[in-house]
Amino acid sequence: MEIGIIGLGSMGREIARNFVAAGHTVTAWNRSGGHVDGVRMVEKPAQTLEADMALTMLSDDSAIRSVLLDTNLLSQARSGLVHVVTSTISAAFALELVEHHRKTGIAFVAAPVLGRPDVAAKGELNVLAAGAPAALEKVKPALEVISKHIWDMGKEPPTAYAAKIACNMMITMAIEAMAEAVVLTETNGLARERFFELILGTLFGSRPYQTYSGNIIRSEYQAGFKATLGLKDLRLAKEAxxxxxxxxxxxxxxxxxxxxxxxxxxGDRDWSAIAKFTLDQD
Incomplete structure (x- = not known):
């Protein structure tokens, strides 16, 4: 399959590598340039639309609006292209994208993902997919390359973005819950390592607890998913x-x-740094 990619951030690079490894022909455009082995980098985003499938991984609503809508980019797409947007965007903007795709005659599939760059590198993302069944079926082989599971969110793209925003909201709540629990237990003599051993082995063994309890134990918040992006997603949740x-x-x-x-x-540290402000309070 010929695949175009718009946006090569930390997630996009890993996804591009997996597409190449699976034998797909990949063309990519990135505002800040860059290089991925096996990927043909192009100077104009329109060149990525000369494909069977184009995947957009820009950071937010405004970036997509600037690159796609303000330039009427989709009007330059190859006939039969399916446009897949994996960015986390607002449900309201997704409705606008639905209408724009309808006017340009381009199929639109929502496919926001759950997972960090290390998960993307393994091809083990959870993809929350929504769109017309025929369009989903066409891009399914490519989405299977980057995922361990494709979750059917129905025919309407905004539904997938609402689900992704809700998931990220719940992850931040889990991080804050762990921090507050450590305040209670640590001030009463229980080391946070022992407490997390308890909860991971009993009540809360899911991936967010496994991943972010480690950050809290070490008091280290190296960037995985940046706090600025977490704040953006929480803003989208508040808007919804x-x-x-x-x-x-x-x-x-x-x-x-x-x-x-x-x-x-x-802002450039991992979003689990929110725990620091609960744990370090006087």
């Missing part, structure tokens, strides 16, 4: 809650904590 005219108090709390971490200079 406002659109639903609902108050979500736990969301408000973790959004405030993430904002605190970014303002304190932790």
């Amino acid at each position: 809650a406002a659109d639903a005219t609902r108050v979500l108090p736990m969301l408000d709390a973790v959004h405030g904590r993430m904002q605190e971490a970014v303002e304190a200079g932790f």
Whole structure:
């Protein structure tokens, strides 16, 4: 399959490598340049649309709007192209993308992913896929290369993005929950290593607890998923809650904590750095 990629950040590079290793022909455009072995880098994003499938991995709504919508880029796409957007975007913007794709006659598949760059490198992402069944079937072989499971989120792309935003919201809540639990247990003499041994072996053994408990134990927050991106996703969750005219108090709390971490200079550190502000408080 011929695959075009728009955006080669830390996730995009790993995904591109896996496509190449699986025998696909990959063309990529990145605003800041770069190089991936086996990938043909191009100067214009329109060149990535001369493919069977184009995958967009830009950082947010505004970046996609700038590259795709403001330039009417999709009007230059090859007939029959399926456009897959793996970025985490707002459900409201996804609706706008649905209409734009309808007008340009290009199939649109939502495919936000769960997983960090190390998971992407192993080809073990969880893909939350939504779109027309025929379009999904066409790109499924490529999505299988990068995933351990493709989750069917239905026919409407906004649904997949709402699910991804909700997942990231829950991960930040888990990080904050672990930090608050350590405050209670550590001040009463139980080492955090022993406490996490308990919860990982009993009540909370899922990947977010396994991954981020290690960061909390070591008090080390090297970037995996940046706090700035975590803050962006929590902002999207707050916008979705406002659109639903609902108050979500736990969301408000973790959004405030993430904002605190970014303002304190932790924006380029891992989003689990929000735990630091609970653990280090006087």
